[in-house]
Amino acid sequence: MDKRIYASYGQRPAELVKELLAEIDAAKDIPSGARIGLKPNLVVAKPAREGATTTPELVEGVIQYLQDHGHKNIAILEGSWVGASTQRAFRVCGYDDLARRYRVELVDLQKDSFHPRRVGDLEINVCSELDRVHYLINMPVLKGHCQTKITCALKNLKGCIPNQEKRRFHALGLHKPIAYLNKAIKTDLIVVDGLNGDLDFEEGGNPVQMDLILVGKDPVLIDSYVAQLMGYHPSEIGYLRLAAELGVGHLFDADTEVVVLRPAENTRRLSPSRAVERLARLVQEDQACSACFGSLIHALARLGEQGLLQRVPRPLVIGQGFRGKTGEGFGIGSCTRGFTSHVKGCPPSARDILEQLAGLK
Ligand code: SF4
CATH class of the missing domain: 3.40.50.11440 (LarA, N-terminal domain)
Known part of the structure; x- marks a missing residue:
């Protein structure tokens, strides 16, 4: 097959x-x-x-x-x-x-x-x-x-x-x-x-x-x-x-x-539901592709199901607007590789994001 x-x-x-x-x-x-x-x-x-x-x-x-x-x-x-x-x-x-x-x-x-x-x-x-x-x-x-x-x-x-x-x-x-x-x-x-x-x-x-x-x-x-x-x-x-x-x-x-x-691109964003919006409040976003942002939302939801949302580091950054930038914080996707730590991938899977977030003490 x-x-x-x-x-x-x-x-x-x-x-x-x-x-x-x-x-x-x-x-x-x-x-x-x-x-x-x-x-x-x-x-x-x-x-x-x-x-x-x-x-x-x-x-x-x-x-x-x-x-x-x-x-x-x-x-x-x-x-x-x-x-x-x-x-x-x-x-x-x-x-x-x-x-x-x-x-x-x-x-x-x-x-x-x-x-x-x-x-x-x-x-x-x-x-x-x-x-x-x-x-x-x-x-x-x-x-x-x-x-x-x-x-x-x-x-x-x-x-x-x-x-x-x-x-x-x-x-x-x-x-x-x-x-x-x-x-x-x-x-x-x-x-x-x-x-x-x-x-x-x-x-x-x-x-x-x-x-x-x-x-x-x-x-x-x-x-x-x-x-x-x-x-x-x-x-x-x-x-x-x-x-x-x-x-x-x-x-x-x-x-x-x-x-x-x-590949993923920064597309027109549809209006989020209340549950998605609540998770999105944990994120600092600048021109994120929907696929990348969606992966992060799924990862945060899974983290929430495990009662681990308090482990989310701040700032949690995502998006093409962070390309080439450096700084303190936890990044999602290859655009944020200049930050203290980041999850590789373009876009990364929710599983990869979750593993890294859940591993933080
Ligand atoms: S890492 Fe890739 S998918 Fe994520 S925002 Fe950057 S270009 Fe888009």
Whole structure:
């Protein structure tokens, strides 16, 4: 399996994703006439800016790429979480409009039939629509989760099972069934919406702007990279290890290559939620790239969860405005290399920031 992840930073999702797909020549793996399933995350009926759902412009870029390569049989598949209406999510999140403009099908998996697929000692009911799909593109949001810490590619497939199975997954503790589900359903390509995913809840409310899009073919590799971007070690996410043991993919390691097509830049900042603003008060910022600032916010949130926010050194500086400057203080990212100490990287991952901050006495 390809041990590369492709990344671009920016605020033009359709353009950036087309560039990434062209870079990996995604079309070469898709059989002619294939029915292609796009699986966004539309867990609730909230616009993408709130941090829970996949940005429609990102899906639009994927559709444009596929149609430009002659693929016309495209369906957007989703079953929102228990208690939410997928139809409403399609409307509120902008997918009704998208489907109309590009003549793609919208499939509400909450209304689909299902049948069991066996993986080891577990039988999992999977929506029948998945049998009709020849090539599956998983389009999750990079975001936090109150039970599993992160949710991204592996957990996004939970939208492909019926509601009663979703309830059973919770009763089974989530980790094992999520890993096994990814053995039952093969993902061909992953496009991660890391533009503005939530800090700690899958239903959104505290989006953290990172302006990031990731593309890869290995959901375990992608998710273990994402775990680090959010301040976790992959071993802290139970389903990652289980999925790797099942052969779903490889954990991120020293052999993994992250190919960055468009580096982080200082982009227009969206207005932060109250929780993000509270963490941002600890920071002295001057022209920070959103990705760098987002990493720091994730790291501070994790530090706060451990009750260690009092360890945050002052001043804590970040941003291109500190390039070439020297001084007392703790810096985030290579722009602040002139300060007493700094976390290397451009941008550094939340995991790297957290390790250095947590190590301070
Ligand atoms: S180190 Fe500087 S240039 Fe690099 S992501 Fe951070 S702020 Fe941007």
